[in-house]
Amino acid sequence: MSSFELTDEKAIDVLIFYIIGADGSIDYEETEAVDRVLDDLDYDPQEYYHDTLLYINGLSTEHTNDLVDKATQWVCKNFDDEKRKFLFVLLEGLASTDGEINKSEKEKLDKLKKYFQKNNC
Numbered sequence: 850m851s852s853f854e855l856t857d858e859k860a861i862d863v864l865i866f867y868i869i870g871a872d873g874s875i876d877y878e879e880t881e882a883v884d885r886v887l888d889d890l891d892y893d894p895q896e897y898y899h900d901t902l903l904y905i906n907g908l909s910t911e912h913t914n915d916l917v918d919k920a921t922q923w924v925c926k927n928f929d930d931e932k933r934k935f936l937f938v939l940l941e942g943l944a945s946t947d948g949e950i951n952k953s954e955k956e957k958l959d960k961l962k963k964y965f966q967k968n969n970c
Contacts, residue, residue, distance in 0.1 A: 853904045853916070855923045858892055861936060862901035863920035864961070868940045871953040882946040886939060921961065925970030933965040 853859070865886075869879040887894045905913055924933060940961065944954040963969060 853900075855920060857923075857927060858896070859901055860920040860923040860927075861890075861892075861939075862897045863905070863916055864924070864936070864940060865897070865943060866902065866905055867917045867920075868944050868954060868957055868961075869946075871944070871957050872951050873953075876947070878946050879943065882943055886943065921964055925965065930967050933970070937962055937965055 855863075865883055869875050869883065883897070884894050887897055905916065908916065924936060928936065937958075941950070941958055944950045944958060950958065
């Protein structure tokens with residue numbers, strides 16, 4: 850996993866993948882919502898699709914989970930409380946793209962919310 854170095858943007862990318870892929874698939878509405886979010890954040894969507902997703906798709910489930918853990922730790926170490934709250938709201942919005950937050954998305958969001966709280970980071 851050394852060929853993929855985390856940055857603020859890539860940590861966000863990994864967590865976006867973690868949430869929108871929570872139900873086992875990423876549908877068109879979710880892809881469109883990610884494109885809008887990345888555009889609004891002035892991120893390069895091609896970096897998300899070409900760098901992050903291609904890298905993650907080549908990983909085993911165990912290595913993907915390790916990468917998500919590392920991205921979560923990155924956010925705690927490098928983002929202040931306000932930026933973590935903003936990221937959580939962004940992820941929550943992506944999870945509700947289809948009009949609801951399913952059980953798997955809720956579990957992952959709850960895990961991130963607990964981890965992102967000031968006392969846990």
